[in-house]
Amino acid sequence: MEQIGVILLAGLTNGSVYGLVGLSISLIYGTNRVINFAQGEFVMLGVMSAILFMVTLHLPTWAAIGAILVVVVLAALVLELGVYQPLVRRGAAPLTIMIGTLAAAIIATGIALLIWGPLQLAVPNVFSLQALNLGPLMTNAQQLAIIGVFAGLLLLTWYLMYRTSFGLCIRATGVNPRIASLMGIRADRVVRFGFVFSALISGMVGILIGPLLGGQVGMGVTLTVKGFMAAILGGLGSPFAAAAGGVMIAVVEALVAGYGSSLYAEPIIFSLILAILFFRPYGLLGDFEAGRR
């Protein structure tokens, strides 16, 4: 009984991370129908710049967090202005733009490699890593903060999307950017907001997950892939479905690792996703979005 509690807590922690990456991917997809292959790199940038600001430059924690978020927002703007916009202006197909974002991910990894080197680095923690007893469970403040931030960001995204007029603009742009423009919505700004907001989310994920995963410049792809798995399993059409997909994946991963071997976790999840797509092509919680152009 105790073991299952530990497993579920670990699943929920990782699930918060996968869920937030999946949510970010789905948010960008929701505004412009492009899959961002560089989403994990935002997390990587968050983790690595935490090392830069907290260890190398000894900034106070709050200033460091601010600086990290500035870095990821700048990275998002570079991606949007330097990769997305030029490709759209040249009339590139969504798939080409997708490869463009992958190229951006490759460049980001390459630059990070020059700055931080290939080794795994320790990342300073914002919250305490001291063991904390929560009933029968052992945890720590950092872990609880991840879950708390996950819940908070979900709520914020939901409020933004469904309770504000700007959220209506976002959803309208997702349905049809041209018609949204005719209705007076600045579709290009909505797209830019999508990039910046999802980068902010990923940057926060980076600050929180860094101490638990360690910082390595190649970590971005792994996280992007987890985010993809979350989004495909849950449903790409809705950010919340993608977030739920992330939690599901992490719980399955933790269960397989806890009762079997972590070696089987990824292949099992991958086959599970393929099997589920066979019966529910748009994801477990997905709607009609996936079939639409």
Place this chain on the structure above:
Amino acid sequence: MKSLNTARSMLAGPALILLVGALVPLLLTSGFHLRLVTIICIYTILCTGFNLLYGYAGQISMGQQGFFALGAYAFTLLMSAGNWSFWSALPAALLICAGVALLIGIPLLRLRSHYLAMATLCFGLVFAGIASRWIEFTGGTAGMMVPSVKFSGHIVSRTELYYAILLIMVLVLVMQNFIVSTHMGRALMSLRGDETAAQSLGVNVTAWKLRIFILSSVLAGLAGIASAVVNRQVNPSFSEFPILVSILTIAVVGGLGTRYGALLGACVVVIAPQGLAAFGESETIIYGVCLLLFLMFMPHGLSGLIPKLFGRIRRKAASPAPGVVKAGEIKP
């Protein structure tokens, strides 16, 4: 008359490549250079499959490195652990690649094309994880040795291996040209344009997507086997991210949807790093930047330059009405 022309266009290029390729070993002095040329052939096989899938049919797989490694591992395991002969291990490994591609393709190819891209990237990473962590079966990060290929007691030399791989590459190019210049090519290109329109014209969209995905996976597996035999070992780096980066760079730099783009791109990507001394550290950045610049400014890659060049010469000679020939509109 028309069919004669088609046959000529199908065979002339590969025949020329075969001729040049056959002469290359006579000009090279060191084993290292021969190795580079062999690697070019391997990458060409790998990227021809990718080009058929993405360049012609508009379906993108980011898991080709997974199939590259799957072919190599399946072949090596069948040869060393299963004690199979070369001639039975080779087709069996290719069949395994086709089977896995079928399993992945059936649920994904009914959906829009970015699902394939996302899920195949997942496949590549999952395979890399298995290859490096299932130590007792795959040898872990150290990988496995590949037994040298013998035919009736005669160990195949490097040069003979090169000629074999060159021949395979030329056959793959002939097959590609055949596919592209027949009704199959037109069916594939119709997928790239508009799936609904293709369907209304009687193209079985899902079936064609599945066929071309399986073909490209089998070609990736074939390249993986060739790479395993040449390197005499397999390891998880076969399935890792840098291979995908190379595939994309080769395909985009060479020219997507062109017949010899894969070969051209492979030459550039394999030879260019040799000339630059300080390439090592910043290799990833250079690949990424090249990829991006070509996507933006030269969507037809280096192959796109050739018709442009010819177009200019022809225009000078005949001086037709302005705007008749645009480089982008010339059929590859």
